[in-house]
Amino acid sequence: MKEQNTEYNPQTFTAVMSNRDFSRLSEVIYHECGIKMSDAKKVMLEARLRKRLRELCMKSFAEYCDYLLSPKGIENELFQMINEVTTNKTDFFREPRHFEYLVNTVLPELLRMTDLRTRRSLNIWSAGCSTGEEPYTLAMVMSEAVLQYPGLSFMILATDISTKVLEKAVRAVYEMERVETVPLEMKKKYLLRSRNKSSDLVRMSPKLRSLVRFRRLNFMEGDFGMREPMDVIFCRNVIIYFDRQTQEKLINRFCEHLAPGGYLFMGHSETLNGLNVPLVSVGSTVYRKPL
Numbered sequence: 001m002k003e004q005n006t007e008y009n010p011q012t013f014t015a016v017m018s019n020r021d022f023s024r025l026s027e028v029i030y031h032e033c034g035i036k037m038s039d040a041k042k043v044m045l046e047a048r049l050r051k052r053l054r055e056l057c058m059k060s061f062a063e064y065c066d067y068l069l070s071p072k073g074i075e076n077e078l079f080q081m082i083n084e085v086t087t088n089k090t091d092f093f094r095e096p097r098h099f100e101y102l103v104n105t106v107l108p109e110l111l112r113m114t115d116l117r118t119r120r121s122l123n124i125w126s127a128g129c130s131t132g133e134e135p136y137t138l139a140m141v142m143s144e145a146v147l148q149y150p151g152l153s154f155m156i157l158a159t160d161i162s163t164k165v166l167e168k169a170v171r172a173v174y175e176m177e178r179v180e181t182v183p184l185e186m187k188k189k190y191l192l193r194s195r196n197k198s199s200d201l202v203r204m205s206p207k208l209r210s211l212v213r214f215r216r217l218n219f220m221e222g223d224f225g226m227r228e229p230m231d232v233i234f235c236r237n238v239i240i241y242f243d244r245q246t247q248e249k250l251i252n253r254f255c256e257h258l259a260p261g262g263y264l265f266m267g268h269s270e271t272l273n274g275l276n277v278p279l280v281s282v283g284s285t286v287y288r289k290p291l
């Protein structure tokens with residue numbers, strides 16, 4: 001009989017995740033980033049982390065868990081694991097009604113509250129910004145709004161837990177098909193084509209890039225490191241991955257950072273119904289902190 005070649009090859013080897021390893025990993029993920037891994041997510045987690053096993057030339061998830069939980073793993077692997085397990089789906093002008101609401105309702109209301117001549121810069125936070133499409137959309141929309149309100153200044157803070165998405169966000173280079181939802185006039189104004197005519201890449205203009213400040217921030221951390229209150233927070237399509245208890249805690253922390261009269265935008269499938277939070281619903285998944 002021909003002997004089988006059983007030599008370990010990281011490229012072809014397929015490790016299987018035991019229930020025990022799944023529960024060890026789920027615990028770390030919940031503890032570190034608040035993301036709840038239901039049993040239905042096991043197959044997805046296994047597939048996403050196999051890539052890390054391959055890169056680390058590891059033969060089993062047990063070996064991976066032991067490494068992840070060691071002091072060296074906590075220092076070097078934890079952020080890599082988080083990069084793999086977070087879901088980063090996003091788009092330019094995602095849920096476009098929110099941007100209309102921002103310009104047509106929120107801005108006039110915030111400006112009514114204070115005099116533009118004495119008003120500090122408007123602070124907007126894209127919390128869970130993924131690869132940058134949301135904060136750059138905000139930057140485009142706000143740059144247009146400023147033309148209506150001369151003297152209005154703003155700053156956009158964009159944060160995410162994943163270093164991988166933040167790197168892409170800072171680079172600000174996207175495939176043409178990703179920017180299809182950007183209105184033509186804004187494309188002409190704020191996007192740059194590559195000098196290489198055959199390339200299908202575009203980059204956000206330097207002016208637009210300068211309007212957004214990116215920073216890594218994990219919502220599970222004790223201190224968000226914010227020095228100024230926020231007037232508007234976009235935290236869309238993030239809390240769906242958290243359980244009710246974590247959602248309530250996080251929204252209350254956002255409220256601490258919201259200025260009185262400030263607004264919180266959530267994703268269209270996310271409701272704050274039943275959560276004990278000091279916010280008033282003012283529109284479809286838009287909430288406001290009372291004055």
Ligand SMILES: C[S@@+](CC[C@H](N)C(=O)[O-])C[C@H]1O[C@@H](n2cnc3c(N)ncnc32)[C@H](O)[C@@H]1O
Pocket residue numbers: 032033034035086087088089090091094127128129130131134159160161162165217218219220235236237238241267
């Ligand atoms: C689905 S994306 C949403 C992107 C954008 N807000 C949108 O609606 O298009 C969710 C983002 O939340 C981030 N995230 C998940 N858990 C987080 C945590 N504990 N702290 C900070 N960001 C987190 C993920 O890395 C991911 O990029």
